[in-house]
Amino acid sequence: MLSFDLRALEAKAVQVDGSLQPDDPIWEEADNRPAEPIRVSGRLSTAGEGRFYFTGTMEGRVEMACRLCLEDVDVEVSENVHFLLAEIGAEEADDPEVFLYDPNARLLDLRGAVRETWLLTAPAFVQCRDDCKGLCATCGTNLNERTCSCTQTTTDSRWGALLRHQGDPH
Ligand SMILES: [Zn+2]
Numbered sequence: 001m002l003s004f005d006l007r008a009l010e011a012k013a014v015q016v017d018g019s020l021q022p023d024d025p026i027w028e029e030a031d032n033r034p035a036e037p038i039r040v041s042g043r044l045s046t047a048g049e050g051r052f053y054f055t056g057t058m059e060g061r062v063e064m065a066c067r068l069c070l071e072d073v074d075v076e077v078s079e080n081v082h083f084l085l086a087e088i089g090a091e092e093a094d095d096p097e098v099f100l101y102d103p104n105a106r107l108l109d110l111r112g113a114v115r116e117t118w119l120l121t122a123p124a125f126v127q128c129r130d131d132c133k134g135l136c137a138t139c140g141t142n143l144n145e146r147t148c149s150c151t152q153t154t155t156d157s158r159w160g161a162l163l164r165h166q167g168d169p170h
């Protein structure tokens with residue numbers, strides 16, 4: 001549960017202990033969704049008239065393809081997060097770290113803020129390991145698993161070729 005009664009919240013801070021499902025309608029098409037529900041826990045309290053402050057943790061997991069060899073990689077995401085929610089029309093509306101809510105609604109819904117915080121926190125790309133050798137650019141062999149016959153011409157990194165080119169006196 002990530003929705004809280006606004007009137008009750010104004011009177012008393014609440015303990016947040018909820019989750020955001022990967023198939024929640026709050027997610028948009030292109031989002032880097034979590035592989036399992038994101039667990040959100042912490043404390044939600046008023047921060048003055050028309051403002052609420054959340055501080056706590058967000059934990060989840062993403063499954064992504066390694067950017068070099070395309071093997072699936074599991075990445076744990078565990079972050080301390082905090083954000084401010086201000087009512088629509090508040091002067092902080094331009095601040096990207098402030099989320100807006102409708103003061104006329106009965107419930108304060110944290111899902112939008114959790115989604116955006118997740119998108120900022122989860123990695124945009126991953127590598128299966130620091131020394132991943134990637135795929136052969138010629139035949140597509142996963143070079144972490146074996147070498148291929150074209151390895152001789154592709155072990156030169158592109159950077160190496162570029163640097164040599166730059167050193168060229170022409
Ligand atoms: Zn890899």
Ligand SMILES: [Zn+2]
Nearest residue numbers: 136139148150
């Ligand atoms: Zn090859």
